[in-house]
Amino acid sequence: MRPTMVLLRKDLLLERRAPESVPAMMLFSIVTFVLFHFGLGRDEVDGSLAAGVLLVTILFAAILGINRLFISEHAEGGFDGVLMAPIDRTALFLAKATALFLFLTLVELVAVPAFAILLLGPSPWGALPGLLVTLALLNAALSLVGALVSALAIQTRSRDLIVPIVGLPLLVPALIGAARACAPLLADGGASWPAAKWLLMLGLYDLVFGLLAYAVFDFLLED
Known part of the structure; x- marks a missing residue:
């Protein structure tokens, strides 16, 4: 775990010193909620529609972070360093997945309240524990995939296209499960869990x- 923590610390320090991914993801989420607020022509949404708006926005915000996840390794020879270092190469995967999970959590600390203010009518705070658990499980799926x-x-020239083309189909089951879990929580008078x-x-x-992902990442790094 020590190489994983070192690599994770490096990613967090880079994001702290030159914030790129988290601010972009936050801004995208808030702007998307504003667009939904005016585009739907409704001041309030609930149930399945509310769950869909929230989770799809988080999904596409995550794509922004995923596209930039390995930028520093690609630009500065980080892949070669990991290959030459006497460490388990999957430490890089664990560090990147953990960093993305933390980035998504920070984004949701801003995005979920903004969503509640702009689009939710009834207060969602009674169902907040269940919503947090669902979002944590979805964040884990987004981070791993x-x-x-x-x-x-x-490693490709069209990385901005490859991520959504390959990643979105793989994430469909997780998005469906999260939407079904969240819909009752965001309904007017709905469930609390x-x-x-x-x-x-x-x-x-x-x-x-x-x-x-843990099993194939080592071979992917070799190629």
């Missing part, structure tokens, strides 16, 4: 894709 797809795309089956589905997705 995003780190793998970003490593694949960074998501259905267990959707949380289990998200957890299983995270486990399967996490193990798959």
Whole structure:
């Protein structure tokens, strides 16, 4: 875990000294909610529509972060450094996935309140614990798949196209599960906790894709 923590610290320091990904993701989320606010012609949304607006916005904001996840390694020879270092190469994957998870969490600390102010009528705070658990599971899915797809795309000339083309189909099951879990929470007078089956589905997705990404990342780095 020590190489993972060193690589993670490097990514967090780079983002702190020259913020790029997190501000862009935050701005994209807020602007998208403003567009939905005026584009839908409604002051309030709830239920499935609210869940769809929130989660799709988070998904596309995550794409911005995924596209930039391996920029420093690609531009400054970081891949060669990891290949030559006497460490487990999957430490780079774990560091990138963790960094993306933290970036998404920071974005949601701003995006979720903005969404509640701009588009939600009833107060969502009673269902906040269930919403936080669902978003954490979705963030894990976005981070694991995003780190793998970003490593694949960074070696190509069309990385800005490869990430959505490859990543979005892989993330469809996670998005469906998160939307089904969030819809009752965001409904007027809805549930205070998501259905267990959707949380289990998200957890299983995270486990399967996490193990798959961990297994193939070493070979992907070699190529």
